[in-house]
Amino acid sequence: MxxxxxxxxxxxxxxxxxxxxxxxxxxxxxxxxxxxxxxDKIGGIPSLYKKKKGGxxxxxxxxxxxxxxxxxxxxxxLGEQLSKTDVQLWLQSxxxxxxxxxxxxxxxxxxxxxxxxxxxxxxxACGSREETASERGWLTGARPMRVFFTKQLLQxxxxxxLLPMRNPVIIGSDLIAYAxxxxxxxxxAADAIIVDNRRRPKCSYFERLYFRRWSQPxxxxxxxxxxxxxxSKTASGIRLxxxxxxxPCDGIVLCGxxxxxxxxxxxxxxxxxxxxRKPVVGRDSQLSEPGWFAAGNILGGFHGxxxxxxxxxxxxxxxxxxxxxxx
Amino acid sequence: xxxxxxxxxxxxVRFDEDPYDVIIVGAGVVGCALAYKLSQYRLxxxxxxxxxxxxxxxxxxxxxxVHTGFDAxxxxxxxxxxxxxxxxxxxxAEKLKIPFEKCGAMVLAxxxxxxxxxxxxxxxxVSNGVDDVRxxxxxxTRELEPSVPQDVLGGLLIPRESIADPFTTSIAYAExxxxxxxDILFGAEIVEIEDADKTxxxxxxxxxxxxxxxxxxxxxxxxxxxxxxxYGGDEFDINPRRGQFLIFDKYSRSAIKRxxxxxxxxxxxxxxVIPTIFGNLIAGPTAEDFSLDDEEVTDxxxxxxxxxxxxxxxxxxxxxxxxxxxxFSGVRCxxxxxxxxIRSNDGHQGIVTVTGIxxxxxxxxxxxxEYLIKELxxxxxxxxxxxxxxxxxxxxxxxxxxxxRPFANGELVKQNPDLGKIIxxxxxxxxxxxxxxxxxxxxxRTLDAIKRRTRAQMGRCQxxxxxxxxxxxxxxxxxxxLSKITKRGPESEIVPAPTAAGNEGKG
Ligand SMILES: Cc1cc2nc3c(=O)[nH]c(=O)nc-3n(C[C@H](O)[C@H](O)[C@H](O)COP(=O)(O)OP(=O)(O)OC[C@H]3O[C@@H](n4cnc5c(N)ncnc54)[C@H](O)[C@@H]3O)c2cc1C
Ligand SMILES: Cc1cc2nc3c(=O)[nH]c(=O)nc-3n(C[C@H](O)[C@H](O)[C@H](O)COP(=O)(O)OP(=O)(O)OC[C@H]3O[C@@H](n4cnc5c(N)ncnc54)[C@H](O)[C@@H]3O)c2cc1C
Numbered sequence: 007m008x009x010x011x012x013x014x015x016x017x018x019x020x021x022x023x024x025x026x027x028x029x030x031x032x033x034x035x036x037x038x039x040x041x042x043x044x045x046d047k048i049g050g051i052p053s054l055y056k057k058k059k060g061g062x063x064x065x066x067x068x069x070x071x072x073x074x075x076x077x078x079x080x081x082x083x084l085g086e087q088l089s090k091t092d093v094q095l096w097l098q099s100x101x102x103x104x105x106x107x108x109x110x111x112x113x114x115x116x117x118x119x120x121x122x123x124x125x126x127x128x129x130x131a132c133g134s135r136e137e138t139a140s141e142r143g144w145l146t147g148a149r150p151m152r153v154f155f156t157k158q159l160l161q162x163x164x165x166x167x168l169l170p171m172r173n174p175v176i177i178g179s180d181l182i183a184y185a186x187x188x189x190x191x192x193x194x195a196a197d198a199i200i201v202d203n204r205r206r207p208k209c210s211y212f213e214r215l216y217f218r219r220w221s222q223p224x225x226x227x228x229x230x231x232x233x234x235x236x237x238s239k240t241a242s243g244i245r246l247x248x249x250x251x252x253x254p255c256d257g258i259v260l261c262g263x264x265x266x267x268x269x270x271x272x273x274x275x276x277x278x279x280x281x282x283r284k285p286v287v288g289r290d291s292q293l294s295e296p297g298w299f300a301a302g303n304i305l306g307g308f309h310g311x312x313x314x315x316x317x318x319x320x321x322x323x324x325x326x327x328x329x330x331x332x333x
Numbered sequence: 334x335x336x337x338x339x340x341x342x343x344x345x346v347r348f349d350e351d352p353y354d355v356i357i358v359g360a361g362v363v364g365c366a367l368a369y370k371l372s373q374y375r376l377x378x379x380x381x382x383x384x385x386x387x388x389x390x391x392x393x394x395x396x397x398x399v400h401t402g403f404d405a406x407x408x409x410x411x412x413x414x415x416x417x418x419x420x421x422x423x424x425x426a427e428k429l430k431i432p433f434e435k436c437g438a439m440v441l442a443x444x445x446x447x448x449x450x451x452x453x454x455x456x457x458x459v460s461n462g463v464d465d466v467r468x469x470x471x472x473x474t475r476e477l478e479p480s481v482p483q484d485v486l487g488g489l490l491i492p493r494e495s496i497a498d499p500f501t502t503s504i505a506y507a508e509x510x511x512x513x514x515x516d517i518l519f520g521a522e523i524v525e526i527e528d529a530d531k532t533x534x535x536x537x538x539x540x541x542x543x544x545x546x547x548x549x550x551x552x553x554x555x556x557x558x559x560x561x562x563x564y565g566g567d568e569f570d571i572n573p574r575r576g577q578f579l580i581f582d583k584y585s586r587s588a589i590k591r592x593x594x595x596x597x598x599x600x601x602x603x604x605x606v607i608p609t610i611f612g613n614l615i616a617g618p619t620a621e622d623f624s625l626d627d628e629e630v631t632d633x634x635x636x637x638x639x640x641x642x643x644x645x646x647x648x649x650x651x652x653x654x655x656x657x658x659x660x661f662s663g664v665r666c667x668x669x670x671x672x673x674x675i676r677s678n679d680g681h682q683g684i685v686t687v688t689g690i691x692x693x694x695x696x697x698x699x700x701x702x703e704y705l706i707k708e709l710x711x712x713x714x715x716x717x718x719x720x721x722x723x724x725x726x727x728x729x730x731x732x733x734x735x736x737x738r739p740f741a742n743g744e745l746v747k748q749n750p751d752l753g754k755i756i757x758x759x760x761x762x763x764x765x766x767x768x769x770x771x772x773x774x775x776x777x778r779t780l781d782a783i784k785r786r787t788r789a790q791m792g793r794c795q796x797x798x799x800x801x802x803x804x805x806x807x808x809x810x811x812x813x814x815l816s817k818i819t820k821r822g823p824e825s826e827i828v829p830a831p832t833a834a835g836n837e838g839k840g
Contacts, residue, residue, distance in 0.1 A: 147634075157798070158797070257829075
């Protein structure tokens with residue numbers, strides 16, 4: 007019943023990785039490429055970090071001598087590069103289903119309803135999300151309002167000009183956590199208390215040093231078996247069970263510890279490692295079915311935006327190889 | 334009418350005018366079912382709750398099993414109401430458009446000791462009138478459910494044990510009751526009762542509204558003891574019993590078809606593995622006792638969650654590798670004096686106490702409501718005259734239902750492009766569906782109310798992608814500032830109120 011359209015390559019996700027792949031395919035003369043994105047704009051995670059005077063730049067461009075950028079600027083740059091290509095962009099298009107053997111994806115969007123796309127090669131550049139409390143495994147307790155993810159902080163602070171909390175507790179200690187602490191401080195909150203179940207912060211010394219310009223968060227390494235969220239209506243603290251200590255706060259942010267957005271791969275029976283949700287990739291980021299590739303943060307682990315962009319370009323070369331072999 | 338404290342209606346003035354025939358205190362599944370059934374008669378009825386949606390307490394945190402009553406204590410009121418209700422459910426679900434599936438259940442015996450007990454359970458089921466149960470050999474058990482342990486010794490099949498959507502059930506009852514002219518008031522905690530001994534009694538809310546009525550039905554669940562103290566009801570004790578659950582991602586759902594139950598011990602019914610109507614699996618519940626002062630304790634704890642996993646994996650060993658996407662807990666209203674503890678004219682004429690609806694109230698809600706109406710008629714003198722204009726079903730058009738999401742139908746999306754704007758990526762819930770629910774009869778306005786209706790925020794990412802977008806849609810569609818959107822009513826606002834200094838959110 008769905009209409010079906012054919013392409014030589016379909017890319018799922020217009021974040022740095024997907025755009026990197028799209029640009030590389032264009033530059034190497036691949037025609038008929040579709041870039042499918044569920045949001046109403048391109049750029050992925052970086053597009054949520056708005057440019058602001060006195061704000062915190064959290065994206066580093068190593069290719070430009072390690073200059074820190076605002077995510078929004080980086081997304082803008084990606085958009086400019088993309089506009090020079092003939093890649094067909096599908097916005098507001100959520101891919102809801104894949105059929106791996108048929109090289110087919112099905113998407114929903116407001117204009118066309120349901121559409122299927124087929125292609126000789128498909129790149130999954132779906133990015134990642136942050137671990138939930140249950141995925142972290144050591145965070146239990148109440149489920150009040152104001153237990154946010156970093157993404158939600160960005161939507162509230164940068165997207166809506168609201169201050170989500172004044173006395174933050176941050177769970178997790180990677181770069182995203184320190185960036186969130188800085189972001190909150192600049193927005194008007196106090197220095198955060200950063201809690202993680204490890205002895206030392208995951209974020210490197212030099213990265214932490216960078217963020218000290220904006221905020222001096224207090225790291226609490228809790229070897230505690232469990233940490234409980236406290237608060238009946240809104241978050242009012244966390245309890246470190248072993249120390250039996252209550253750290254008061256008026257909001258909690260679950261930061262970092264990225265989980266790949268591999269649900270489409272799982273749904274389509276491509277091999278995915280559980281519970282880490284990392285897609286199983288072979289040589290050249292090939293997934294378990296020929297013609298399917300993965301690029302960017304969907305691969306698992308933490309990678310900055312520029313790494314993802316270059317990874318997208320690299321995967322594009324593998325895709326071109328595949329196209330030339332199968333034709 | 335549905336009213337919110339922040340609505341335009343001056344409740345105090347309005348409520349003083351004319352007494353209600355019946356006020357139902359507590360809009361859990363039992364209160365909602367009662368409102369639904371009472372709305373078939375010519376009566377003035379008010380359903381009220383301290384929360385800001387129906388079914389926000391015990392009725393939202395349960396196993397969502399529509400029990401056959403195979404393991405109930407034979408001869409009790411509970412057994413009678415549950416077995417009757419079990420046979421009514423398929424039709425009820427159809428009328429009220431409640432997602433419902435007769436998936437069946439299986440009791441598993443792993444040890445010789447347990448295998449011997451299967452016969453006893455079988456006999457009990459038959460004496461409860463559940464005569465379609467069937468004993469299974471080890472081979473039959475494995476054939477029907479290949480994911481159970483290889484060393485299973487036998488099983489008992491309960492074909493009619495079913496699952497349903499617990500959230501939609503309370504909502505559906507209340508929507509039909511509302512359509513038939515029953516009033517609903519949210520944010521109304523009853524803190525005092527005046528003139529309990531008179532024909533016309535007055536319920537006083539925490540906001541100091543006085544609402545007059547001839548009959549009070551106390552279906553306040555865990556709050557029933559405190560409420561009964563206000564009118565000097567009979568002695569009974571509530572010992573809240575918490576049950577925690579693990580929720581597994583949808584990929585695990587296809588591994589089992591039926592509800593898997595262990596052989597109960599003297600202490601506990603044990604940990605079950607239960608398919609949900611939404612396509613997940615859940616494992617639970619625990620049974621942990623609290624005192625009434627802790628009644629709001631719906632926390633989850635690490636030790637218990639770990640014990641759930643080991644318990645559940647005895648029924649389905651593969652579960653240990655499945656990703657857990659969330660946890661929740663519910664608190665049973667456990668009454669020391671017995672389950673289904675019902676007193677008519679309790680303390681005073683015209684007051685009915687209904688408590689101890691511990692672990693089967695979701696199932697029994699339709700028959701319990703009928704039983705209560707009979708009590709009200711026979712013991713409290715409630716006059717029952719059928720309302721010929723009353724409806725008993727929800728309109729077909731209300732929403733397509735989970736079994737038929739709009740995204741599955743491209744033509745539908747083209748007619749209403751909002752149905753193609755996917756907001757919740759895990760469950761593929763569109764902006765259009767969220768708006769349909771905001772415009773639905775009970776006027777849900779909180780994040781949790783939208784979550785229970787649409788499933789947005791209930792998927793594997795737990796709101797990472799959609800929570801703020803849902804809040805923005807509520808804000809925009811209902812004209813409420815974003816900062817005032819709440820999780821479940823006042824004091825659970827999404828952000829703290831700004832301070833006088835006010836240089837907020839500039840970063
Ligand atoms: C909350 C958060 C904060 C971060 N902060 C920083 C930071 O400050 N600095 C930094 O260097 N890195 C940060 N990162 C890391 C970030 O993931 C990378 O910088 C980079 O954005 C990854 O690029 P990507 O293209 O792989 O994924 P993303 O940027 O996540 O892009 C993936 C895109 O795919 C789309 N998509 C996914 N599934 C579908 C589907 N089914 N259908 C259609 N479209 C789909 C998404 O909408 C998204 O636009 C952060 C990550 C997260 C999750
Ligand atoms: C872990 C667990 C698993 C379960 N599994 C199942 C199952 O599989 N199948 C099944 O059939 N049953 C099950 N149950 C039982 C079922 O959930 C309950 O029997 C049912 O929800 C009880 O509904 P209720 O309306 O009596 O109570 P509640 O839902 O608790 O409603 C009481 C309402 O009264 C309100 N209230 C209290 N005090 C006041 C006051 N002073 N003023 C105003 N309002 C007030 C509360 O806000 C609340 O909304 C389970 C229960 C638990 C806890």
